[in-house]
Amino acid sequence: MKNVLLLILLLKSVTFYTQEKKIKLKSFSFALGGFQPYSGENGNANFYASADITANYEKNLFTSSLNRGFDIGFYNLGERYNLSFDLLYGREITIFKWLHLEFHAGIGVFRGSYYKNEGQKWKIVKNADDNKNHITPISLAFPSKFKMLFYLSEKSSFGVNINTNLNHISNLVAYNLIFQRNF
Numbered sequence: 001m002k003n004v005l006l007l008i009l010l011l012k013s014v015t016f017y018t019q020e021k022k023i024k025l026k027s028f029s030f031a032l033g034g035f036q037p038y039s040g041e042n043g044n045a046n047f048y049a050s051a052d053i054t055a056n057y058e059k060n061l062f063t064s065s066l067n068r069g070f071d072i073g074f075y076n077l078g079e080r081y082n083l084s085f086d087l088l089y090g091r092e093i094t095i096f097k098w099l100h101l102e103f104h105a106g107i108g109v110f111r112g113s114y115y116k117n118e119g120q121k122w123k124i125v126k127n128a129d130d131n132k133n134h135i136t137p138i139s140l141a142f143p144s145k146f147k148m149l150f151y152l153s154e155k156s157s158f159g160v161n162i163n164t165n166l167n168h169i170s171n172l173v174a175y176n177l178i179f180q181r182n183f
Contacts, residue, residue, distance in 0.1 A: 023057040024056050029054070030051050034176075038171040054090075063090060066086075082170070090104030090105070098151045102146070108143050112167075141166065145161065145162070156182070157180045
């Protein structure tokens with residue numbers, strides 16, 4: 001929890017700094033897809049959602065990102081999930097007027113959730129009310145994002161978004177379809 005508060009304070013300080021130096025709000029993006037955690041026996045999780053707000057200052061991109069990966073089962077509410085809040089620095093490369101690439105890397109807080117099962121780190125949740133074996137650790141994270149954006153107009157684009165997150169709980173890669181709206 002302390003890490004989350006620290007990141008929120010850092011984001012607020014960046015916001016105050018932006019008002020003095022004329023940093024412009026660049027875009028809002030939303031991505032939806034799947035993710036592959038590297039720890040665990042249940043493989044791909046069903047869904048991954050990501051929401052980003054990006055500011056621009058002299059060709060430098062500063063992004064605040066909220067990411068959530070989760071499962072939805074037929075007989076229960078889910079097997080595992082993760083939640084991360086990230087602050088990222090990035091650059092944009094214009095290939096064509098209609099094709100842009102964005103690269104981002106940064107630092108964040110990652111929270112995972114899994115159920116302990118006799119020495120195995122991950123298992124399928126059989127009982128969502130099993131609080132005794134429900135573990136929700138928090139870790140410092142090192143995320144990165146790659147966006148390939150196809151512009152429909154000056155303000156709207158869609159494309160592919162690939163996220164990675166290195167942390168002490170479960171490293172992951174997420175692959176998403178993204179919609180981005182520029183301001």
